[in-house]
Amino acid sequence: MPSRANITYFGAGPALLPTSVLENASQALLNYNDTGLGIAEHSHRSQYAADIINQAKADLATYLSIPDDYEVIFMQGGGSGEFSATMYNLVGAWVTRKKTEILKQLGAQSEEEANQEELVSALKKAVDSELKLDYLVTGGWSLKAYQEAGRLLGPEFTNLATDSRTVNQGKFGKIPSESTWKLSKNAAMVYYCDNETVDGVEYPKFPDVLGPDSNGMRPIVVADMSSNILSRRIPVENFSLIFFGAQKNLGSTGVTVVIIKKDLLPPVCSQPSPALMRKLGLPIPPVIFSYETIAKNNSLYNTLSIFDVYIAGQVLKKLLATFPDKVDGQEAVANQKAKIIYEALEAYPSIYRIVPDKSARSRMNICFRVTAGGDTDSTEAKFLKDATAHGLTGLKGHRSVGGIRASNYNSIPLAGAQQLADFIINFAQT
Numbered sequence: 391m392p393s394r395a396n397i398t399y400f401g402a403g404p405a406l407l408p409t410s411v412l413e414n415a416s417q418a419l420l421n422y423n424d425t426g427l428g429i430a431e432h433s434h435r436s437q438y439a440a441d442i443i444n445q446a447k448a449d450l451a452t453y454l455s456i457p458d459d460y461e462v463i464f465m466q467g468g469g470s471g472e473f474s475a476t477m478y479n480l481v482g483a484w485v486t487r488k489k490t491e492i493l494k495q496l497g498a499q500s501e502e503e504a505n506q507e508e509l510v511s512a513l514k515k516a517v518d519s520e521l522k523l524d525y526l527v528t529g530g531w532s533l534k535a536y537q538e539a540g541r542l543l544g545p546e547f548t549n550l551a552t553d554s555r556t557v558n559q560g561k562f563g564k565i566p567s568e569s570t571w572k573l574s575k576n577a578a579m580v581y582y583c584d585n586e587t588v589d590g591v592e593y594p595k596f597p598d599v600l601g602p603d604s605n606g607m608r609p610i611v612v613a614d615m616s617s618n619i620l621s622r623r624i625p626v627e628n629f630s631l632i633f634f635g636a637q638k639n640l641g642s643t644g645v646t647v648v649i650i651k652k653d654l655l656p657p658v659c660s661q662p663s664p665a666l667m668r669k670l671g672l673p674i675p676p677v678i679f680s681y682e683t684i685a686k687n688n689s690l691y692n693t694l695s696i697f698d699v700y701i702a703g704q705v706l707k708k709l710l711a712t713f714p715d716k717v718d719g720q721e722a723v724a725n726q727k728a729k730i731i732y733e734a735l736e737a738y739p740s741i742y743r744i745v746p747d748k749s750a751r752s753r754m755n756i757c758f759r760v761t762a763g764g765d766t767d768s769t770e771a772k773f774l775k776d777a778t779a780h781g782l783t784g785l786k787g788h789r790s791v792g793g794i795r796a797s798n799y800n801s802i803p804l805a806g807a808q809q810l811a812d813f814i815i816n817f818a819q820t
């Protein structure tokens with residue numbers, strides 16, 4: 391039986407957690423802060439819970455340099471829940487903005503004061519002719535988000551601004567040039583996935599075309615950073631919303647974090663009333679997916695898993711203690727780890743084929759095929775078996791694409807990445 395010390399686990403999520411965090415957590419599960427009660431048993435309304443939430447928020451903000459005009463909230467429902475939540479809330483915010491514009495045109499001070507028929511008819515016209523959600527589809531997860539928005543809202547409101555399969559022989563693996571993206575005017579949001587976990591595709595940087603225009607106006611950009619958060623510096627001010635599940639770089643499965651610009655929340659922007667949305671034929675979110683409800687309640691609208699927030703908080707504390715220069719320090723290590731693994735693969739082009747194009751290779755999910763000998767399936771089976779024998783586990787690619795995937799998240803130490811690189815070289819040489 392292997393022990394933790396013998397294993398480097400490259401699974402895509404849930405992912406490896408630092409052993410010291412798990413040791414603290416096991417103690418906290420039994421007896422938190424000498425209270426005689428475990429952290430998973432304390433009330434989510436207790437002061438202990440509030441302190442854990444507030445500290446994790448503060449540490450995340452410090453680590454990522456999140457500006458003050460952003461709110462951090464903890465939600466449930468995973469990344470998949472956010473595919474829906476982003477759509478509902480950003481459509482609502484679009485309607486609120488449109489409503490303000492129309493009220494001005496109608497010369498009314500408030501919704502109540504306006505002629506209801508006129509207001510609804512003008513809004514309905516705007517919805518039918520202008521409401522668009524732009525999706526940049528560069529892999530399986532952004533595709534799922536796009537499809538979910540079409541399912542819940544109607545495909546007539548979603549715009550496939552780019553689909554990377556069109557430039558890569560029907561497969562994901564590249565990011566089409568920004569100049570080809572078909573972005574809508576004043577989209578309710580432009581949505582993208584910064585790192586595609588299944589396909590191993592990562593945006594090398596924030597897309598220029600989504601930055602502020604010459605008047606300083608920015609599009610409303612929403613990003614899924616589930617699998618590369620905390621691994622590189624993010625220009626947070628370019629985003630209206632960033633979300634990520636905890637189970638890769640932050641902690642254990644069960645909480646989803648949303649970093650949301652306060653101008654999407656009351657008092658600046660309140661969601662339209664359910665009655666108005668119904669008149670417009672637009673959907674409203676279940677209350678647990680309402681950002682304003684969750685933010686108003688400091689993430690405690692309903693029972694949140696405080697244990698999962700505690701784990702996330704411990705991981706953040708460890709990162710802050712390890713890297714005095716915060717995310718920049720971790721970014722340097724993440725880049726180094728990815729470099730040594732890719733270099734090992736590149737050294738043997740007749741044995742390995744790296745799946746994504748070099749321009750968009752993920753530092754977090756390294757996807758490759760072992761093509762030596764022509765019988766890829768059996769060579770890969772041998773690769774996985776031999777790797778496991780060397781304590782290198784979790785390397786099987788996602789079931790939808792096959793192959794090998796090394797998820798090189800923050801908790802993989804540099805020595806673990808080096809061990810994998812050495813194994814890749816040795817396997818190629820035998």
Ligand SMILES: Cc1ncc(COP(=O)(O)O)c(C=O)c1O
Nearest residue numbers: 468469470531587614616617635
């Ligand atoms: C980039 C990305 N987005 C979304 C998801 C979906 O997350 P969940 O399984 O928490 O719904 C995943 C899952 O691995 C992911 O990697």
